[in-house]
Amino acid sequence: MTKIFVAGATGYIGKNVVKSALEQNFKVVIATRKVSADFDLKDQNLKVVEISKSDNSWIENLQGIDVFISCLASRSGEPKDARSVDFKLNKLLLEKAKRIKCSQFILLSAICVQKPRLAFQFEKLAFEKELKKSGLNFSIIRPTAYFKSLSGQIENIKKGKPYVYFGNGELTQCNPISEKDLSLFILSCVTDKNKWRKILPIGGPNQSLTPKNVGEMLFEVFEVTPKYKSFPTKLLDAIRLLLLIAAPFSSWAKSKSELIKIAKYYATESMLIWDENKLCYDPFKTPSTGEDTLEQYFHAIKKQRIELEIDRDSKLY
Numbered sequence: 320m321t322k323i324f325v326a327g328a329t330g331y332i333g334k335n336v337v338k339s340a341l342e343q344n345f346k347v348v349i350a351t352r353k354v355s356a357d358f359d360l361k362d363q364n365l366k367v368v369e370i371s372k373s374d375n376s377w378i379e380n381l382q383g384i385d386v387f388i389s390c391l392a393s394r395s396g397e398p399k400d401a402r403s404v405d406f407k408l409n410k411l412l413l414e415k416a417k418r419i420k421c422s423q424f425i426l427l428s429a430i431c432v433q434k435p436r437l438a439f440q441f442e443k444l445a446f447e448k449e450l451k452k453s454g455l456n457f458s459i460i461r462p463t464a465y466f467k468s469l470s471g472q473i474e475n476i477k478k479g480k481p482y483v484y485f486g487n488g489e490l491t492q493c494n495p496i497s498e499k500d501l502s503l504f505i506l507s508c509v510t511d512k513n514k515w516r517k518i519l520p521i522g523g524p525n526q527s528l529t530p531k532n533v534g535e536m537l538f539e540v541f542e543v544t545p546k547y548k549s550f551p552t553k554l555l556d557a558i559r560l561l562l563l564i565a566a567p568f569s570s571w572a573k574s575k576s577e578l579i580k581i582a583k584y585y586a587t588e589s590m591l592i593w594d595e596n597k598l599c600y601d602p603f604k605t606p607s608t609g610e611d612t613l614e615q616y617f618h619a620i621k622k623q624r625i626e627l628e629i630d631r632d633s634k635l636y
């Protein structure tokens with residue numbers, strides 16, 4: 320029975336990878352910083368390693384693993400955090416994988432690293448490079464946008480507030496992927512040799528959507544009268560400039576300036592394949608998988624069949 324270690328198992332994608340892996344009868348090892356109600360600790364096929372707060376010695380407790388899957392991500396996206404999680408922690412796991420002669424390492428990365436400008440993107444790319452030269456069987460998965468990242472304005476529009484976008488609401492596009500479809504894609508890399516030693520950009524089965532399309536969908540699903548508010552992206556530049564002026568005197572301003580840089584990136588760059596020759600994003604070249612659509616997801620939230628989960632990026636799309 321294949322034994323998989325899932326790093327970042329308490330995260331949005333990680334916990335779904337664990338769930339799907341157990342459903343597919345893999346033996347699963349996870350490492351957590353906190354007890355999570357998401358897992359059935361009585362499951363014979365699940366083993367939990369506790370992460371020590373002071374150092375990375377917990378990595379030594381990983382033994383007999385056949386496949387490493389890393390869904391790690393820095394929670395803040397700030398440069399220091401990105402360095403220590405997206406690069407350093409992943410590198411320690413890779414070294415451990417090599418030491419115990421594990422032959423396969425699957426990395427959850429992000430499609431936005433194809434046009435890197437942000438600290439966390441450079442750290443992800445630096446680790447991708449380490450992984451590619453490691454000699455292990457690697458699969459680097461670069462997903463488009465997650466459903467949770469398009470859900471940040473649901474509570475606002477339900478309260479009658481406007482849906483906010485930048486420019487004309489059509490500056491960017493994405494074809495989002497559900498956490499279940501992505502988890503199944505990640506697990507398919509364990510056995511599908513066509514996905515080994517490859518970088519795999521991947522989106523969902525939806526047509527590509529602009530922020531305005533997402534707003535229209537939300538108003539229709541939640542049956543609220545549409546109301547929109549647009550901001551110019553220059554506003555983000557102006558806020559960032561003020562924060563950068565204050566940055567030498569305030570660590571708060573410094574960290575917020577990186578977050579505004581992230582906001583500007585998502586307000587202006589699409590989560591699709593970038594065509595280097597045509598110098599544009601191409602929805603038709605972005606591979607897709609799965610069957611879950613964003614509209615079904617919004618309906619499920621409305622009917623409270625699933626819990627609304629949002630992240631720090633979600634107000635930026």
Ligand SMILES: NC(=O)c1ccc[n+]([C@@H]2O[C@H](COP(=O)([O-])OP(=O)(O)OC[C@H]3O[C@@H](n4cnc5c(N)ncnc54)[C@H](OP(=O)(O)O)[C@@H]3O)[C@@H](O)[C@H]2O)c1
Pocket residue numbers: 326327328329330331332333351352353370390391392393394404408427428429430461462463464465466468630632
């Ligand atoms: N949001 C999007 O639309 C999008 C699109 C494409 C790609 N991505 C990428 O997908 C990846 C996963 O995203 P996600 O939303 O599933 O991430 P997430 O929910 O933020 O989960 C991050 C995971 O990493 C763990 N972690 C962070 N720092 C750690 C540390 N120092 N030691 C041990 N564990 C640590 C977290 O543990 P705790 O629970 O203990 O904090 C959590 O399990 C990221 O690389 C992201 O960039 C995101």
